[in-house]
Amino acid sequence: MLGAIIGDIVGSRFEFNNHRSKEFDLFSEDCYVTDDSVMTLAIAKAIMEATNNKTPNIRGYDDGFNASLSGLAVKYMQEIGRKYPNCGFGGMFSQWVFSMNPEPYNSFGNGAAMRVSPAGFAARDEWEAVELAEIVTEVTHNHDEGIKGAQATALAVCMARQGALKSEIRKRIERDYYPLDFFIDDIRSTYRFNETCQETVPQAIKCFLESTSFEDAIRIAISLGGDSDTIAAIVGAIAAAYYGIPDVIKETALSYLDSELRAIYDEWEAFAGEKYEQFRVITKYICRISDTLSINGTIEKGMDYFPYWEFEQEWIYSGLPCTEYGDVLAEMGVPLDSKRIIEKEVSTLGSEQVLALITAAFRDDHFSNGALLEYLNCGAILKWLKRLKDIDWEDREIIKIELQIGGYFAGYSFYRLVFKPDGAELSENEMYSNEADKVRHFTLTASEALKKRLSTIHTEYWSVDYLDPWVLDGEQWTLFIYYTDGCALKYSGSNAYPDNWNDLLEAFGIEGRYG
Numbered sequence: 001m002l003g004a005i006i007g008d009i010v011g012s013r014f015e016f017n018n019h020r021s022k023e024f025d026l027f028s029e030d031c032y033v034t035d036d037s038v039m040t041l042a043i044a045k046a047i048m049e050a051t052n053n054k055t056p057n058i059r060g061y062d063d064g065f066n067a068s069l070s071g072l073a074v075k076y077m078q079e080i081g082r083k084y085p086n087c088g089f090g091g092m093f094s095q096w097v098f099s100m101n102p103e104p105y106n107s108f109g110n111g112a113a114m115r116v117s118p119a120g121f122a123a124r125d126e127w128e129a130v131e132l133a134e135i136v137t138e139v140t141h142n143h144d145e146g147i148k149g150a151q152a153t154a155l156a157v158c159m160a161r162q163g164a165l166k167s168e169i170r171k172r173i174e175r176d177y178y179p180l181d182f183f184i185d186d187i188r189s190t191y192r193f194n195e196t197c198q199e200t201v202p203q204a205i206k207c208f209l210e211s212t213s214f215e216d217a218i219r220i221a222i223s224l225g226g227d228s229d230t231i232a233a234i235v236g237a238i239a240a241a242y243y244g245i246p247d248v249i250k251e252t253a254l255s256y257l258d259s260e261l262r263a264i265y266d267e268w269e270a271f272a273g274e275k276y277e278q279f280r281v282i283t284k285y286i287c288r289i290s291d292t293l294s295i296n297g298t299i300e301k302g303m304d305y306f307p308y309w310e311f312e313q314e315w316i317y318s319g320l321p322c323t324e325y326g327d328v329l330a331e332m333g334v335p336l337d338s339k340r341i342i343e344k345e346v347s348t349l350g351s352e353q354v355l356a357l358i359t360a361a362f363r364d365d366h367f368s369n370g371a372l373l374e375y376l377n378c379g380a381i382l383k384w385l386k387r388l389k390d391i392d393w394e395d396r397e398i399i400k401i402e403l404q405i406g407g408y409f410a411g412y413s414f415y416r417l418v419f420k421p422d423g424a425e426l427s428e429n430e431m432y433s434n435e436a437d438k439v440r441h442f443t444l445t446a447s448e449a450l451k452k453r454l455s456t457i458h459t460e461y462w463s464v465d466y467l468d469p470w471v472l473d474g475e476q477w478t479l480f481i482y483y484t485d486g487c488a489l490k491y492s493g494s495n496a497y498p499d500n501w502n503d504l505l506e507a508f509g510i511e512g513r514y515g
Contacts, residue, residue, distance in 0.1 A: 003240025
């Protein structure tokens with residue numbers, strides 16, 4: 001969400017004074033918070049309250065949640081919006097904010113997309129992102145194009161947050177929402193101010209897709225011109241989910257929020273904020289190297305379909321290559337020899353040392369075409385990326401796990417494992433059964449041992465989805481993992497499983513094998 005606020009603040013001074021270049025100071029005394037940020041925070045407030053008031057049934061659904069969120073979206077956009085009457089509202093929306101009987105007014109303005117990023121960050125999966133986006137949007141922008149713009153934005157945010165590649169985000173947006181068959185450089189000279197979703201959302205998504213970092217994404221958005229603050233807000237939301245936000249940019253942007261807006265942001269961070277992963281841009285490739293895939297009904301190694309070009313480009317532009325890699329390797333006692341580099345034990349290495357090893361592999365490929373593929377095939381790069389992921393995740397601790405396994409004909413089993421200060425509790429419930437939950441209690445010692453065992457499974461290396469497209473029935477599963485810092489991860493599958501799936505079942509004491 002902060003990415004949208006940053007884009008709004010940076011773009012505020014260029015909305016009616018377009019700057020068709022990437023060369024400018026990100027922040028200045030002329031920057032300010034506009035309606036884009038105010039309404040983004042209002043939607044965040046609504047999602048937080050609706051979620052905290054949830055009363056889910058046995059399958060996790062709350063039939064009254066949608067109505068609650070819809071009402072709260074209206075409440076907080078009006079309540080907060082009325083405190084900032086001069087922040088830049090459009091004419092129709094301004095009337096809606098101050099109306100005693102607010103009704104949707106069939107809008108397809110880009111306000112639908114500028115404020116929707118909290119839906120993409122709060123959603124546990126892509127389906128939920130699209131659903132939340134529609135609920136918070138249709139209270140004002142109930143035109144098909146307005147909802148479409150909000151959904152495309154929230155989906156892109158959610159996919160970026162969950163580790164999707166740019167190629168995957170582009171493919172999904174083009175399949176379900178907008179064609180993206182253009183380049184920003186080609187439209188910059190003719191692009192003009194436009195406040196509709198259909199003429200700003202696809203352009204904003206393309207700005208992100210062409211970027212190489214969070215800052216670069218914001219600069220491309222501003223250079224396009226048009227409705228600069230809104231385009232940059234949309235771009236910033238997706239880019240923040242994909243790249244993360246550098247601390248210096250984050251702290252500068254937050255200084256523009258007054259105490260009331262800052263309080264909402266701080267509340268959101270406690271509710272849905274994600275720990276910054278400085279290596280996320282490349283560690284998302286872990287599952288693509290290690291996982292097996294179901295292709296045309298047969299099991300293939302993920303490496304056979306590895307997106308080599310994207311991985312190379314992400315690395316080159318990431319700012320992570322170690323320029324003094326030779327010196328770092330020498331300090332570790334590792335010569336510039338591929339065999340010695342591959343064999344180096346990494347479990348105790350720091351990030352600079354691991355980045356030096358990866359840099360050496362890329363430099364080796366520069367002088368010997370195809371060398372990088374050998375580093376990939378032998379598992380060296382996977383080992384290095386896992387170490388970087390471990391460094392990013394070293395302070396996280398599991399507090400709850402929820403697992404659902406079943407099929408359309410066999411029913412579902414629900415398992416909930418909760419860690420408490422004095423031990424742990426594992427409950428099991430069979431859907432369609434009138435029997436009470438089966439509950440198993442663990443002592444503190446057993447609880448700590450179980451938590452340690454679960455941590456070695458490293459679900460953070462997994463893909464979000466494991467799907468066999470050729471089987472329409474059979475076993476489905478969903479896994480939620482909650483951490484002490486507020487992070488929550490969701491994984492799901494249908495007749496397909498991660499490599500170490502059975503390790504998870506054994507930890508839960510679940511009989512039977514899958515995959």
